[in-house]
Amino acid sequence: MQSADTFMRLDEDRYYGTKVPEITPSFWVAKILSTAMGEATSDFLVFHTNTYLAVTAGGIGFLAALVLQFSVRRHIPAIYWLVVIMVSIFGTMIADVIHVVLGVPYIASTSLFAAGLILILWRWNATETTLSIHTVATPRREAFYWATVVATFALGTAAGDLTASTFGLGYLTSALLFSTLFALPALAYFVFGLNDVAAFWTAYILTRPMGASFADWFDKPVASSGLGYGTPAVAALLSGAVGFAVLFICLRHQPQTVPAS
Numbered sequence: 579m580q581s582a583d584t585f586m587r588l589d590e591d592r593y594y595g596t597k598v599p600e601i602t603p604s605f606w607v608a609k610i611l612s613t614a615m616g617e618a619t620s621d622f623l624v625f626h627t628n629t630y631l632a633v634t635a636g637g638i639g640f641l642a643a644l645v646l647q648f649s650v651r652r653h654i655p656a657i658y659w660l661v662v663i664m665v666s667i668f669g670t671m672i673a674d675v676i677h678v679v680l681g682v683p684y685i686a687s688t689s690l691f692a693a694g695l696i697l698i699l700w701r702w703n704a705t706e707t708t709l710s711i712h713t714v715a716t717p718r719r720e721a722f723y724w725a726t727v728v729a730t731f732a733l734g735t736a737a738g739d740l741t742a743s744t745f746g747l748g749y750l751t752s753a754l755l756f757s758t759l760f761a762l763p764a765l766a767y768f769v770f771g772l773n774d775v776a777a778f779w780t781a782y783i784l785t786r787p788m789g790a791s792f793a794d795w796f797d798k799p800v801a802s803s804g805l806g807y808g809t810p811a812v813a814a815l816l817s818g819a820v821g822f823a824v825l826f827i828c829l830r831h832q833p834q835t836v837p838a839s
Contacts, residue, residue, distance in 0.1 A: 594652040597720050598711040599827070601778065606785070608659060608823040613734070613789030615816035616666020618797050622809040624671060633675065636668040644724065648717065655831045659824045661724070669731035670790070677739070684740035691733035698725050699779070709775050726779075734786020742791060748803035749795035756788035 599605055623632035643664040647657050673691075676682045682690075702722035703709050714723045741752040763780040766772035797812040798804025 591717055593715050593717075593720075596712055596714050597647075597653050597658070598714045598723065599653060599655060599658060601711075604823065604827050604830070606781075608820065608827060609662070609782070610785050610789045611816060611820045611823055612659070612662050612666050613731070613786045614793035615813065615820045616663065616670050616731075617735070617738075617790035617793040618809050618813040618816055620667050620670035620674065621794075621797065622813045623667075624674065626810065633668075633671050636664070636671050640664040640668040647724075648720065652833070655824065655828045659820075659827070662727070663820065665724075665728055665731050666786075669728060670735050673732050673735035673739075677736070684736055684744045688733065688736040688740045691729060691736055695726065695729040695733055695783070698722065698729055702726065709779065711775075711778065730783045731786050734783060735790055738787035738790045738794070741787070742794065742803070749791050749798060750803065753788060753791035753795055756784055756791060760784040760788050 620636070623636070640661075643657070643661045647661045650657060673687065676687050677684060699709060702719075702725075706713070706719055706722065711723065714720050738752055738756070741747045741755060742749050747755065760781055763772065763777040763784075767774060767777035793812060793816065794804060796805050796807050797809045798806070800806045
């Protein structure tokens with residue numbers, strides 16, 4: 579009963595405004611770059627260092643970033659994007675472990691993650707009556723938000739590998755495929771009046787396999803349909819790009835005013 583009461587109180591404890599950033603072109607740039615960086619960085623850590631230590635460190639880093647995000651009562655870009663970056667890295671590790679270590683086929687893991695994402699979105703909507711990110715102003719709604727984000731990253735990682743490897747499209751073709759699909763929600767929103775919530779989440783989900791496919795295309799060997807630049811170089815380059823994108827967002831951020839007590 580105590581846990582139920584605690585969960586209900588999460589809806590009463592409000593933040594100083596939404597904890598989710600404004601959706602601008604810089605948001606999409608940072609999001610796509612972070613997905614690509616997470617893919618390359620995860621591959622570097624898993625295959626060039628101790629795999630078990632890398633996954634453990636990734637999990638600890640993700641949990642620490644998430645705790646930090648929930649500990650603040652307003653949107654702080656640096657903390658928010660730290661969580662996104664750690665989700666990208668650790669989410670890739672988990673999706674890869676499920677396939678490489680446990681031997682689960684990509685089509686099975688993609689289906690599993692898709693079902694999980696649908697379940698989370700259904701529960702979120704049933705509980706809060708909306709999936710709009712503009713209403714993420716309570717701990718409970720933020721919990722639903724980050725659960726959705728984690729599910730989208732896991733699904734995107736598996737889906738990208740599914741098209742590139744299982745379906746034999748290769749990394750570049752997969753990247754172009756998901757780039758085209760990513761543009762469709764915007765087209766449907768501006769031209770056909772698609773609901774903004776549906777357009778946002780559809781595009782958000784597709785950024786993961788798009789960015790990851792591009793990262794794989796650059797760092798994988800030529801024999802595997804990549805350009806062969808290697809994960810260390812690509813991970814370092816993308817990390818720098820993400821850093822600049824997040825710095826740009828932080829410098830342009832206007833903090834919300836704390837209401838007087």
